Amino acid sequence: MRKKMMTLTIAGAMVLSASPFMSPAVGAVGNGPAYGGNETINTSILTTYDEMADFLQTQEAKQKNMELEVIGQSIKGRDLYLVKYVINPENPTILFLTQQHGNEQLTTEGALEFIKHLGTGKMKGVTDGVNILIVPMLNPDGAMGDVNFSLDDYIAKGDRNLTRYNADGIDLNRDHITKIQPETKAFHENVMRKYDIDYMIDLHHQGTQSERDGELVSGSILYPTTPNVDPDVLLKSKQLGAVVFDAIDSKGWGHLGKYRGGNAETISRNGIAVEYGISTLLFEMRGMSDHSYESYVLGQKSNGYLIQQTITTLDATVRAIADDSIEDADISFWDTLSYQENRTSE
Template identity: 85%
Template sequence: MKKTMISLVAAGALVLSAAPLQADAVGNGPNYGGNETINTSILHTYSEMASYLQKQEAKQKDMELEVIGQSVKGRDLYLVKYMKNPENPTILFLTQQHGNEQLTTEGALEFIKHLGTGKMKGVTDNVNILIVPMLNPDGAMGDVDFSLDDYVASGDRHLTRYNALGVDLNRDHVTKIQPETQALHNQVMQKYDIDYMIDLHHQGARSERDGELVSGSILYPTTPNVDPDVLEGSKKLGAVVFDAVDSTGWGHLGKYVGGTAETISRNGIAVEYGISTLLFEMRGMSDHEYEPYVLGQKSNGYLIKQTITTLDATVRAIADGSIESKDTSFWDTLAEQRTRQSEEDE
């Protein structure tokens, strides 16, 4: 299939993570800057993603695929489940609340395939895994009721942050008006006993920590209403991710600067359901009207690898219980990222 290039890069990352990487790793990858074609055809379309999930379900005895609702435009919203024992701790991975943030979805799809291999043998005996691989398919397909004429990507398909009605789904976790948000809460958050959630996003391409561009940034719930034990669990989840990614030599994480609003999933879900949550903002977006937010596609492989590394590390840490002993003191010294102001600063 036409996703072979991305699949091979990501899959190779699973077995070659110890090998030396090129200097242009994620944090130093190419900015768009108007000089590069941004080709969204190399990303899974919604229908290709659906077909991929159905094929994986047919191959994997432990995987179950569930439709949890429909988008504004009537596209089925999928939940991937690995649930051998309801008593096991459960983690939810959520991707593409924002339709133009797709490389986390690409990584999640590779991770789903990874779960069906011998590399993960025995891991799912001790942890339940839920994955919503594309909460905003209408935005991901550019099938929206507003103009995308100013967006950067070439070709017929644009990807946008908002759902078909121009609503930011990650600001709808209190009123829950949009069908996509309702499906997530009614058919996932309220239905399953979830202990941890990682909400995977993308941010702009010019954030830095300690003078170096970041490959991503992380943050725990920052609402004052979060339970202290839930907050501590969130910080431990962040410690697992930071240790797995920042130590690689190609990953470089900062602390995200985020607000306290409970309309945001990171905050609202932690308070409403008592779930330890972590926001992970990967570097760069697949499409946008604001050029500095878009990252050159030569960095796709590294960003997909970063997603896979994150999912793999957290699943293993929860399965073997090592997450409980993680040291969260690194949060006290992790620098907040800042925006690099000009190309001359690089």
């Protein structure tokens, strides 16, 4: 394994502390510039698929409570991994899903760092009260730019391009009803239908120019909005969002808005809530690693706080589920949380 994988390629993103993770510099939101034509977007600092696979196998060998499962293969034949911490099947279970879109990688970087910390003393006892499932890269072909269409118009000029779509140009997050693509088919057959899951957070990235109350956001969240969702599932989804909001928005670098999302059940946030009765939350982090639209790509000075935002989200939610404090989460903030809006150019 290359040395950069041992640091998870996040280049100064964080240092461990007793909190359990040290926060990045206050005021980070907006400080990392969006791509403006003058900054090199260097994807070589991001974890490759092979590095991720090596890392997961190494962690499985080190961590007694971790089990690694291959749930299927991508179009190009890459194994799709599921990381499992299941000590007591009767415990509530949360699933974290990252990189349905291959160009949204910082959530995967944060998930890998979180996996490493689940094997340390700082997380001791947490997995006694909650089962954790993590799909750290559902779209490895898109993440590696190994696709059957041109990426010449993508912004990054580094080690590789990363694309939203899978190898055949399909958006996996619009395939949760038909489940035609091998990645979504494997996900539903070997994760959703196999495990008794109570909560799911679907981690994504959005554009760089969204703001709430006049300030650029570090991300946005949303519960299932389909009218077919069960009321209790919706309540618990909102409680999950409350835990995340309280953990992130209280940070100097965190500022969350309410995402403007559709009601279609082809989207995982909606379809999974209805089909499986699972409480779901969408979390859209600010900025993408690569895209054909310049306004979607975020400069790398923001990588640290966005990775930290992922770690904080995973840490806060598993702890709240493990100690049942999620049941007391105050969801009233949803009534006043402003929808994010696109910042207009001045």
